[in-house]
Amino acid sequence: MSPISCGIDFGTSNSSIALADANQVSLVETEAGQYTIPSAMFFLRKDNTAFYGREAMELFLSKRPGRLMRSLKRVLGTPVMRQGTMVNGEVMKFDQIITAFLEKIKTKAELQAGRELEAVTMGRPVHFTDNNPEADRRAEDELKAIANRLGFKSVSFQFEPIAAAFAHENGLTSEKLALVVDLGGGTSDFTVIKLSNKNLRKPDRSSDILANTGIRIGGNDFDKDLSLAAIMPILGYRSTYGVKNLEVPPYHYHDLSEWSKVNMLYTNRIVFQVKQLLFESHDKTKYKRLLQVLEEETGHSLLAATEETKIALTNEEQFQTSFAFLDPELSAEVKRQTFNTAIDGRVQKISQTALECVKNAGTTPDQIELVILTGGTTEVPKVQQQFQNLFPNAEVSGENKLSSVGLGLAYDSRNKFG
Known part of the structure; x- marks a missing residue:
């Protein structure tokens, strides 16, 4: 066998x-x-x-x-x-x-x-x-x-x-000098490598790998940026409270925007804090929605709505996001430009890391012959456009x-x- x-x-x-x-x-x-x-x-x-x-x-x-x-x-x-x-x-x-x-x-x-x-x-x-x-x-x-x-x-x-x-x-x-752009949910990783179908069964590829770098930014971070820019405001994010017009604490909204942290918010202590602040809120309608999410433990529904919006904006310029789990009539129009603006800082960091990888390989962007895009985050139009601009001479796969x-x-x- x-x-x-x-x-x-x-x-x-x-x-x-x-x-x-x-x-x-x-x-x-x-x-x-x-x-x-x-x-x-x-x-x-x-x-x-x-x-x-x-x-x-x-x-x-x-x-x-x-x-x-x-x-x-x-x-x-x-x-x-x-x-x-x-x-x-x-x-x-x-x-x-x-x-x-x-x-x-x-x-x-x-x-x-x-x-x-x-x-x-x-x-x-x-x-x-x-x-x-x-x-x-x-x-x-x-x-x-x-x-x-x-x-x-x-x-x-x-x-x-x-x-x-x-x-x-x-x-x-034929042999190609390739840059692999692997943008996953949690990390963005890059490798400059010499590729050839003659090397498929080569046991040691270390001489073909010219450089690799990575950064802990991925699609989940894009989701968080979109959530804070377009979703959390309907729950009172960046609204104010009290006689001093202070901004409501942001940390609950940040945790609600991350899959790995949302479950930690469903505690009596946090619900009590939000109830106390609701009395002083200047936008009680929106801030009460935050309380509703915490009491009904529907934070994951917010994250699912964010993810659905991100995916829709891959092909559409705008999307009507539904929040029916909060109110059957509640929705918000989200534009692709809002998403692009929200993720711009992270896209720039991803780009810088990719260029650093190319530099470490002892080559230049115009010498890259093939850019391999892998990972769901490479579906984002702003990301695709960025890499086409960075490597204009390369075939993109x-x-x-x-x-x-x-x-x-x-x-x-x-x-x-x-």
Whole structure:
């Protein structure tokens, strides 16, 4: 029986797994008809039964009582990873939660392979955490421990943008100097690499990789910027209170704009604080909506509305965002220009990091022949335009944006494990 290994792309927003043997590399159908699965889990309140991916999101959006968890990757390497969290009254460690999620997709892959998988290449961002090598090492160690817990006896890691490059290499007819732009939910990573289909089975690619850099900015940050610019104002963000016309505290709104923090707001103490401030609010109608969200625990519905708006603005110049979960008549018109303005600072930081990668590679933007866009955040029109402007001589490839990293990791696993 020929060796078989796999590659796992555990993403902040979406995940995938691909198999590799001597003859082929193929993605695994992680859900019916789908080769990616949202990195989401939903725990029913009555017994903490876990549901995954799209089913988890559907249960949450249908307002079933329970706890939704997303952006789990962002806790790797942080103190929160060790602290754990309360899930419907039960303390759960994040390593248990992440293990359960990854076990779900590993089981799908083993059913397709017809055997137990023991070798894996795990994807990782260039930096789990910016400017913190200790936290970065800890994050990789935590992910490796989870892989071992899943039954993998051989575990390697590969930078996600390098994996995306491997996935594109098969279709090339000549050598190309490429920049991989991997913009995920939590990080933005870049690699300058020499690509050629002659190198597909080359076990050591270190001489082809000229530079890689990364920054902890991703699509979730774009969601937060859009939320604060266009969504949170309907809850009284930046409104005032009291005789001194002070601005209402912003921190609740910032936490409501992040998947990884919203569950921490549903406490009696925070609800009491908001109730107290409501008496002094100068815009009680809007500020009362904040109280309603906290009391009814519908923060995730706000995040879902933000995400829906961001996706809609990919193809439309404006979108009417509904807040029916607050009031059947409540909606707000959001323009793409508002979104572009909100994310401009982050797009500039992403661009600077990409140019730094090109410089570190000893080349210039006009020498880049191929720009590979991967990750859902590269769908944002402002991002696409930015990279077309930065690299005017390059062909831009955006095929398999959500699954190329998983495929590339499987290619890498075949080269490493046979």
